[in-house]
Amino acid sequence: MGKHIMIVDDSATVRKFVAASLTMQGFNVVAACDGMDALEKLPSGTFDLVITDLNMPNMDGFELIRSLRENPQYRDLPVIILSSLGDQDSMATGRSLGVQSYLMKPFSLEKIQYEVSKYISWAD
Amino acid sequence: MTDETRRNIATLITDEDSDARRHAAEDLGSERGLASIAALAAALQDANKGVRDTACRSLLSIGGPEAARAVVEYVATREIVTRNLATDLLVKIGEPGVPALLPYLSDPDQDVRKAVVDVLGLVGSAVPVAPVIALLTDRDTNVVVSAVEALGNMRNPEAVAALEDVYGRCDYARPAVAEALGKIADPRSAAFVQRLLAAALEHTEADPLALLGLFEAAGAVGDADVIALVAGKYTAVPPGLRSAALNAIVRIASRTGAPLPEVADVREPLVAMLGDADSAVAGGAVTWLTTLDGRDVTAALVGAYGLSSELDAVLAPVLRERPEALDLLVRALEGGAGGSERGKSALLSQLVLARIRFVMRHGGTPGDEGLIAEAFDAIARAWEGGDQDTRSALIDAMFRLDGDRAVQFLDAVLEQPDPWLRMHVIEVIAAIADSRAPVYIARFLNDEDEMVRELADNLLRAKGFVADEL
Amino acid sequence: MNSEIRPRTAAPAPPAAPRLPLATPGLSSGPKMSDDVFREIREFIYRLTGIYFQDNKKYLLEGRLAKRLQLLGMKDFGQYLQALKYGAKADEMKSFYDAITINETFFFRSEPQCEAFEKTLVPDIVAARKTGGRTKVRVWSAASSSGEEAYTLSMIYMERLKPKFPGLEFEVVGTDISPTVLDTARRGVYREYSVRNTPQPYMDKYFDSADGRHAVRDDVRRLARFEHLNLFDQKQMRQMMGFDIIFCCNVLIYFDMQSKIQVVSNLYDSLNKGGYLFIGYAESLHGISSAFKLINFPKTVAYKKE
Numbered sequence A: 001m002g003k004h005i006m007i008v009d010d011s012a013t014v015r016k017f018v019a020a021s022l023t024m025q026g027f028n029v030v031a032a033c034d035g036m037d038a039l040e041k042l043p044s045g046t047f048d049l050v051i052t053d054l055n056m057p058n059m060d061g062f063e064l065i066r067s068l069r070e071n072p073q074y075r076d077l078p079v080i081i082l083s084s085l086g087d088q089d090s091m092a093t094g095r096s097l098g099v100q101s102y103l104m105k106p107f108s109l110e111k112i113q114y115e116v117s118k119y120i121s122w123a124d
Numbered sequence B: 001m002t003d004e005t006r007r008n009i010a011t012l013i014t015d016e017d018s019d020a021r022r023h024a025a026e027d028l029g030s031e032r033g034l035a036s037i038a039a040l041a042a043a044l045q046d047a048n049k050g051v052r053d054t055a056c057r058s059l060l061s062i063g064g065p066e067a068a069r070a071v072v073e074y075v076a077t078r079e080i081v082t083r084n085l086a087t088d089l090l091v092k093i094g095e096p097g098v099p100a101l102l103p104y105l106s107d108p109d110q111d112v113r114k115a116v117v118d119v120l121g122l123v124g125s126a127v128p129v130a131p132v133i134a135l136l137t138d139r140d141t142n143v144v145v146s147a148v149e150a151l152g153n154m155r156n157p158e159a160v161a162a163l164e165d166v167y168g169r170c171d172y173a174r175p176a177v178a179e180a181l182g183k184i185a186d187p188r189s190a191a192f193v194q195r196l197l198a199a200a201l202e203h204t205e206a207d208p209l210a211l212l213g214l215f216e217a218a219g220a221v222g223d224a225d226v227i228a229l230v231a232g233k234y235t236a237v238p239p240g241l242r243s244a245a246l247n248a249i250v251r252i253a254s255r256t257g258a259p260l261p262e263v264a265d266v267r268e269p270l271v272a273m274l275g276d277a278d279s280a281v282a283g284g285a286v287t288w289l290t291t292l293d294g295r296d297v298t299a300a301l302v303g304a305y306g307l308s309s310e311l312d313a314v315l316a317p318v319l320r321e322r323p324e325a326l327d328l329l330v331r332a333l334e335g336g337a338g339g340s341e342r343g344k345s346a347l348l349s350q351l352v353l354a355r356i357r358f359v360m361r362h363g364g365t366p367g368d369e370g371l372i373a374e375a376f377d378a379i380a381r382a383w384e385g386g387d388q389d390t391r392s393a394l395i396d397a398m399f400r401l402d403g404d405r406a407v408q409f410l411d412a413v414l415e416q417p418d419p420w421l422r423m424h425v426i427e428v429i430a431a432i433a434d435s436r437a438p439v440y441i442a443r444f445l446n447d448e449d450e451m452v453r454e455l456a457d458n459l460l461r462a463k464g465f466v467a468d469e470l
Numbered sequence C: 001m002n003s004e005i006r007p008r009t010a011a012p013a014p015p016a017a018p019r020l021p022l023a024t025p026g027l028s029s030g031p032k033m034s035d036d037v038f039r040e041i042r043e044f045i046y047r048l049t050g051i052y053f054q055d056n057k058k059y060l061l062e063g064r065l066a067k068r069l070q071l072l073g074m075k076d077f078g079q080y081l082q083a084l085k086y087g088a089k090a091d092e093m094k095s096f097y098d099a100i101t102i103n104e105t106f107f108f109r110s111e112p113q114c115e116a117f118e119k120t121l122v123p124d125i126v127a128a129r130k131t132g133g134r135t136k137v138r139v140w141s142a143a144s145s146s147g148e149e150a151y152t153l154s155m156i157y158m159e160r161l162k163p164k165f166p167g168l169e170f171e172v173v174g175t176d177i178s179p180t181v182l183d184t185a186r187r188g189v190y191r192e193y194s195v196r197n198t199p200q201p202y203m204d205k206y207f208d209s210a211d212g213r214h215a216v217r218d219d220v221r222r223l224a225r226f227e228h229l230n231l232f233d234q235k236q237m238r239q240m241m242g243f244d245i246i247f248c249c250n251v252l253i254y255f256d257m258q259s260k261i262q263v264v265s266n267l268y269d270s271l272n273k274g275g276y277l278f279i280g281y282a283e284s285l286h287g288i289s290s291a292f293k294l295i296n297f298p299k300t301v302a303y304k305k306e
Helices: A012-023 A035-044 A061-070 A088-096 A109-119 B003-014 B018-028 B034-045 B049-062 B064-076 B080-093 B095-106 B110-123 B130-137 B141-154 B157-169 B171-183 B187-202 B208-221 B224-232 B239-256 B267-273 B279-289 B295-304 B309-320 B325-334 B341-362 B369-383 B388-401 B403-413 B419-430 B436-446 B450-462 C035-049 C055-072 C077-087 C090-100 C111-128 C148-161 C179-187 C200-206 C234-239 C257-270
Strands: A004-008 A028-032 A049-052 A079-083 A101-104 C135-142 C168-176 C189-191 C207-210 C213-216 C224-228 C243-248 C271-279 C293-297 C300-304
Touching: A004 A012, A004 A035, A012 A028, A012 A109, A012 B171, A012 B208, A012 B239, A028 A035, A035 A049, A035 A061, A035 C293, A035 C300, A049 A061, A049 A109, A061 A079, A061 A088, A061 C293, A079 A109, A088 A101, A101 A109, B003 B018, B003 B034, B018 B034, B018 B049, B034 B049, B034 B064, B034 B080, B049 B064, B049 B080, B049 C257, B064 B080, B064 B095, B064 B110, B080 B095, B080 B110, B095 B110, B095 B130, B110 B130, B110 B141, B130 B141, B130 B157, B141 B157, B141 B171, B157 B171, B157 B187, B171 B187, B171 B208, B187 B208, B187 B224, B208 B224, B208 B239, B224 B239, B239 B267, B239 B279, B267 B279, B267 B295, B279 B295, B279 B309, B295 B309, B295 B325, B309 B325, B309 B341, B325 B369, B369 B388, B369 B403, B388 B403, B419 B436, B419 B450, B436 B450, B450 C055, C035 C055, C035 C077, C035 C090, C055 C077, C055 C090, C077 C090, C090 C179, C111 C135, C111 C148, C111 C243, C111 C271, C111 C293, C111 C300, C135 C148, C148 C168, C148 C200, C148 C224, C168 C179, C179 C224, C200 C207, C234 C257, C243 C257, C257 C271
Parallel strands: A004 A028, A004 A049, A049 A079, A079 A101, C135 C168, C135 C243, C168 C224, C243 C271
Antiparallel strands: C189 C213, C207 C213, C271 C300, C293 C300
């Protein structure tokens, strides 16, 4: 039981450290290495939040979010972008896709934990 | 350039039908001319996914510096889809593409620099280390972190000094530096990791992620002194990081042969580690747990069986030595335990065999008849959802447990169209030294499947029986 | 569909008085396959079909081919391989194909896929055809084995789709490399085991049942036809065009990476634009193809050609 979060990033380092930040708070974390991997893994469980990078092979973060928003099952799934892209266009695209938050890398433990807690409550 | 190539290029660039463009891209994959390579690279921007996918595959099959040079300029585009295709291709093209990439390390756009250094890191050890080290002083924090990650992936010891410097200067990069040092398994990095770890363990306010990185690095490069250090400071480790600490100890111990330390309160975190997706972590936990006694430990080990074949290979001999394992395994199967039923059934089979041998060697009553009956029921339940391989394992286990019941069970179950299963069953029965076996096999002489009939016939002849006499 | 599904399970035998086990039987003590011969046979199979037998599956190949050795009166596998390569009659190749393929399937195997097929995929395809008059939906059950998947889809069409889309024509083509299962599929007669997951209303309406045998009714059988096809044979694959939905479930797992890429690329080409591909529950196209748009459904994923 408890809350499930999916972290999507092509960097194994980022996946590891973000996952660790969240498991320390009692969340269940599933990692995916890109948007396609994420979409293939979604049916395996019920997720409460997705944290995604933008630059990834096979399917980038924007395409992933678009796909989620087009699907009635995932339309309301909270999404946080975690990216090194800080340009206006990227942020505007994120906003227009209805993401909850846009976090800049490099991330810190506190920032991740704080942002996540805004959208899902503490693990049961 | 042949006419056909010209046509394909024209189709790829101008045809309105995406299927036509895709076929053109596919055909161009066997061309090596610069014009066709350029057309394929431009097709990375095609509006259709199928075309882009094929253009990538074709560029990859061409490979080499020519393909890399055609693709590299797209690393600097602002179109995210194209940029990602280009970087992914360059990673796959690998070493031949490196010279084309290096100039982009000084691109004015930090996103481009970051993308390129990420690619170089994934290409790995063939990349010259100096230009990447230079980026450790980049003005953009993400470029710095990417350079750190890349140096870890490149595993070049020349980078250690520079990484030590970054650890001091940039606290945001500490987790990544720790991880990188662990990957560069070099005596200098080992000494540095130990120093940093000691300092971090003194500090209650240490960044948990940096500490995590350091535990991991310690597991990779640490020695017996580090084991003592971590074991000594175990109670100071934040609860969320205790399994990382224990895992570091186990990894050092298995790498160096150093003995495991006495540490209080490790059972729970170790049992939690059994379920870790990383088989090395789970395996390490098994190693440590096997040095501990107790039914709860055995139960945890039984629960972990069947999740992965690597772990199973470590667990099986361990469980064979623990007498309460069979009993606990039957409970686990009855409860519809998670993990692989096939795995657990196979284990059951092994444990029963071990038990039989023990009894035969040491005499005494076979005992545990109730247990064998329960084991049989548990296996029978597993039959329903099992695939072919699982069922082979189940048949084996059933016959080891109770031959009579196995025959009865199979009678009820041989009602299915798969001739392979019937054939396997026949073989297993044929190997049993029991007078009923040939009679049972003879039933299959009338099987609806020709292969089954022939096998039955052949086996009976091999045993010296003639059908009429049975 | 949910409220109607009552999977039927066969109960195991009643308990008898427990006894000590008989002398411990081992697995078949037949002819052994040396590692070298295994590698040669594996290579032969791979080149012919794209199916790749991993090292830990050697025993499986050994067991299955042992029957052929026995029946042909041969002493060793090397001899058998030579015969296949240089002197095999068509019949023996057929038996060989049967021996190396694994055919585990049953009706209504994947409920999430059936749901998506009925509720979204077909309606979607019908809506996209703006032409008035007749619309035809063509489905390919690749690696159809004994036909359960193909007939399942036909039944869903008859029960759920035909009433909604009266003008809709429907065709399922089932293909497989193993001739024996194709025969079974054409006969359309199944045992209890194959129908164990079939909802009762479907059993009542679309099967004739007697003595533990369940025969698919003619009106359903007419919707499906079965053909021999090797997924790895480029020429054959290029003949398969113009499909709206392809099911290719639990067969890609037998191929290695390169073969998977080729097969899936061919499947993409076989689809009409707007068509869909389904693969098996535990399978993924990651690293194999990024040509498709991924569409999520409850508990399953479909791949769309845009």
